[in-house]
Amino acid sequence: MGGLEGWTPPLEETATAVRACVRCRLHLGRTLAVPGEGPPDADIVLIGEAPGRQEDRTGRPFVGAAGKVLDRSLAAAGLSRPDVYITNVVKCRPPANRPPKADEVQACRPYLLAELRAIQPKLLVTLGAHALHGLVGPRPRFADARGTLIAFEGIRLLPTYHPAAVLYNRRLDSALTKDLQKVAELVREDRARVPRSGRLNARSPGPSRGATRSGRRPR
Template sequence: MPKPHIPLEEIRTSVESCRRCPLCEGRTHIVFGEGNPEARVMIVGEAPGKNEDLQGRPFVGAAGKYLDELLAMAELAREDVFIANVLKCRPPGNRDPRPEEIEACTPYLREQTRTISPDFIVTLGNFSTKFILKTDVGITRLHGKLAQAGKFQVFPVYHPAAALYDRSKRTALEEDFATLGRLLAEEA
């Protein structure tokens, strides 16, 4: 039986009321879900930036091209994964959201993990890693280490955008995606 999948438009409609929440007054607060609803891998990033908002797609521009290269290292393509960008209030300065802001966003991501039900969740960067693993430990200590969150295997890695500016993160990220490819092959 095929897994149920909530189309992006339906998710966007259900999130509209969230835009009127006082926590996100004047902030970007949008969820993206795009890709294969049968995917073994769900990639969870942060809330989309301005280009994503304008184009209505996650991971466009330089970070998107780099993500495509990383997926190829794991012998994957965008058609093989589901990208679920986390809702995140993004005030000026992009500071970490308050606990009550994260809590307000949780149901939307929880719904996506239930409908996609992947074998692995790959978290990109600090925010999504802390969000999924419910931890205060940062990505610098957690990247490349398989963890468990409920029934899901979680694989935290650096965000592709950060790796564009930091060579050490780029090397680590490429090694982590190669490891992801091996993990997927072992579980096939």
């Protein structure tokens, strides 16, 4: 799935590129592109599948009904928005909220990878099956991986439900909260063990946080 080497501008530069992007057909129907949002040194990055209607109108991730579910689940896990960086596999709303297509995911991937490289989180959380498969490919199956720790490019990844799924099936509420509690606990354990400043990309010491490792934009 590519790896974590490459274009790594500061997050603001990635956001600017996203807002002007015409790399795939999704730019044709968007009102606003939706770059990720959150602290540039977040320990946790949440990854959804794509912006919805409210996100498309506001240019901000997870501000609609699903965002409210997410906020509630984060709070129940002892977390809040300022603790996490939230982004999506694709940054523009697909028509009628359909799942993003493979070529759209691929076109948008440089922005997601640039966000991850800039932030260097301790933990990734994918929200829903499309986010999981958009990030790691078709395996593992969501049903097998949900709530378990797997890895993406050396970063621990915990797949969980999309908050929108909870809107349709309230029985998933406790599972989403339980998964986020597990994430919060893992990060607490990490903080007790490893100072934040000592956790650079293990494969490459690289420049200081936030520096641009490559000035090239994705083509």
